[in-house]
Amino acid sequence: MADVARPDGDDPFVEALAQLIIPMGMPPIAARIQGYLMLSPAPLTLDELVAGLGISKSSASVAARLLERYGVVQCYSERGTKRVRYGVAERCAGFLAEQARFIGAMASLLKSTAQARPGADAAARLADMGGFYQRVHDALDGVLNEDEEGL
Numbered sequence: 001m002a003d004v005a006r007p008d009g010d011d012p013f014v015e016a017l018a019q020l021i022i023p024m025g026m027p028p029i030a031a032r033i034q035g036y037l038m039l040s041p042a043p044l045t046l047d048e049l050v051a052g053l054g055i056s057k058s059s060a061s062v063a064a065r066l067l068e069r070y071g072v073v074q075c076y077s078e079r080g081t082k083r084v085r086y087g088v089a090e091r092c093a094g095f096l097a098e099q100a101r102f103i104g105a106m107a108s109l110l111k112s113t114a115q116a117r118p119g120a121d122a123a124a125r126l127a128d129m130g131g132f133y134q135r136v137h138d139a140l141d142g143v144l145n146e147d148e149e150g151l
Contacts, residue, residue: 007039009053014039024099029055030063034072034088043076043087070094093144100140107133 007014014035021031032053037044044052049060064086067073071094076085110130114123 007036007052009036011035011039014053021095024095026095027063027066029053029059030066033060033063033086034067034092037073037086037088038092040087043074043085045083045085049086070098096140097144100137100144103133103140104137107131107137 009032014032017035017038018026018028018031021034022028026034032055033049036049036053046057046060046064049055049064050057053060055063064073064075068075068086071089072092073086074089076087077083078085107130110126110133112130114127114130117123117126
C-alpha cells in the first residue's frame with residue numbers, strides 16, 4: 001500500500017479533542033488516537049499510530065480495541081496478512097451511546113431514590129434531577145437513533 005500523508009501527532013486538534021473527551025471517561029491515549037485518526041486520510045496500522053503519536057505498541061493496541069468497542073474506529077484487515085488498519089468510524093457515535101447509557105442510569109438512580117424516600121428533604125431535589133437527566137438521556141438517545149436510521 002502506498003504511503004499516505006499522515007497527520008502530525010502534535011497537531012493542536014489531536015490535543016484539543018483529547019482535552020475535551022478525557023473528562024468524559026476516555027483514556028488519554030485512546031483520545032489522542034481518535035483525534036489522530038480523524039485527521040488521517042486513510043486507515044492506519046498500529047505501527048503507524050505508534051510512530052505518529054510516540055506511544056507504545058501495547059498501549060496503542062489496547063486503546064484501538066477500546067475505540068473499536070465504542071464504535072469510534074473500525075478495524076480493517078489486510079488481505080493475506082494478520083495486519084489490521086484502524087480508521088475512524090462514520091459518526092463515532094458509540095462513545096456517545098455509552099455516555100447516554102450512563103446518563104440514563106443516573107436518571108433511574110435519582111428517580112428511584114426519590115420514590116423510595118418520599119418524606120426525605122432531598123426527595124424533591126432528587127426527583128427534579130432525575131427528570132432532568134431523563135430528558136437529556138431521551139434527547140441524546142433520540143439523536144443517536146435518528147442518526148442510525150439516516151445512515
